[in-house]
Amino acid sequence: MPLQPPHVGLYVCGPTVYSDVHLGNVRSFLTFDVLVRWLRHLGYQVRYVRNITDVGHLVDDVDEGEDKIAKRARMERLEPMEIVQKYTNGFHDVMRLFNILPPSIEPTATGHLIEQIGMIGRILANGYAYEVNGSVYFDVPKYAEKHAYGELSGRKIEEQLANTRGTEGQDEKRSPLDFALWKKAEKGHLMHWPSPWGEGFPGWHLECSAMSTKYLGGTFDIHGGGMDLKFPHHECEIAQSTAADGHAPVRYWVHGNMLTVNGRKMAKSEGNGFTPEELITGNHKLLERGYSPMTVRFFMLQCHYASTLDFSNAALQAAEKGLQRLMAANDLLQRLKPSAAGEPFDVAALKAACHAAMNDDLNTPVLIAQLFDGARAINAAHAGKAVLSQADIDELKALFHDMLFTVLGLKAEDGAQAGDDLSDGLMDVLLGLRADAKNRKDFATSDMIRDKLAALGITVKDTKEGVTWERG
């Protein structure tokens, strides 16, 4: 139950816009897209905040090393904000491609420096941070005296201390567990802003705390992100908000799981990922061919968000066929006539099962399984083997529309493989000749035309609705 029904506050950690959006991001944002769609379908008014990280995310570990965006800017010889704009645009394009709805608010870290500096001030005032040499660090041991640092990720502070690796080069920190709230800008640093502690830039974890507080309040309903953000990022967010404002910021944490390839996490650092473009075009050594955005979306939704999902050509192809089947059933449903013969079918029970699946921790694979049961009933009714009244059909139409398009966010993709006007025209001529031959029962000629076209990679199908063709 939300804090203030019917309003729901949802914050999701958005991308750091320093390179092309990664397929793992797509899965993560897809998960929350479906969550938002479902909540809205249930009648909640969701304020969905998803940030753009455009500063403060460092390349290396433990608050040392270069800013990711600044590094990219240097590599591409661009202004940092050009990098941010370039990859933000690309990110939006990919989101649109996969039919992922935009958030209600998409704040940037650089646009909320005042809020971040204010939050650091509150943390300092409460004694949970200290300034060293123009940088401000969060005092984790101090915080851990009164609060459960590591609770979210099930970590114990002693264990962490024991496991900490070398602390060379971070003498400014009192404890290796401490993390930066504000970093002093060294000479030559491309991105820096004035602050009470001098020129510098904000720590990565801070932006989410500051912006979620600003737009959703000190405590809000749901915070989402990838599993890999659980620690330390989200742990730090909890600590920052608690240290600044005295209470935990989030009621429910939702973490999406990773994408794997051949059993290994798909990660930028592993080099085993493909970009969304490569997945669609099939232009990657791991891909036999391309898959449409909706195929990919459906493929991802056939797995629960909290489970790892393994990419393979066979699995993608299975999803593609399954999606076609479901969409074909939905098309059939639109022109289905009532059927009074055969087995009865309980549409209300199907609807209840669909809702139950989604209410059970967003179980999209079970929802999809239910829809396949509906598809079977639709086909059976079409064949006169299942009973569906006009009222049943209307209800089923509404259910399929809601689940397929509104909630799962799928959309029809034209399978039309037709090319330019010239080839369309040529095909019309050839298929017309073939139809004439068939009418004369000159099957040798009609099959010859079909076989020659097949040799060119064009498949001709005689369906009940007429002749269709597509490029293989």
Place this chain on the structure above:
RNA sequence: GGUCGCGUGGCCGAGGGGUUAGGCACAGCUCUGCAAAAGCUGCUACUGCGGUUCGAAUCCGCACGCGACCUCCA
């Protein structure tokens, strides 16, 4: 090394003490001049070994295998 999680039929993947997940593939059938496509039907699995139980894929223990986090990634 520490923490956590997983191991389901040919493949992908839900579920989670007794009852069909679902999809793909495969086989048979229907429809078709023949194909293709489509539809229908069939295909009953839970890593191994112990234990708890009337009953375990599901709970507990051990073993093996795999993965994630512990350092940037959604």
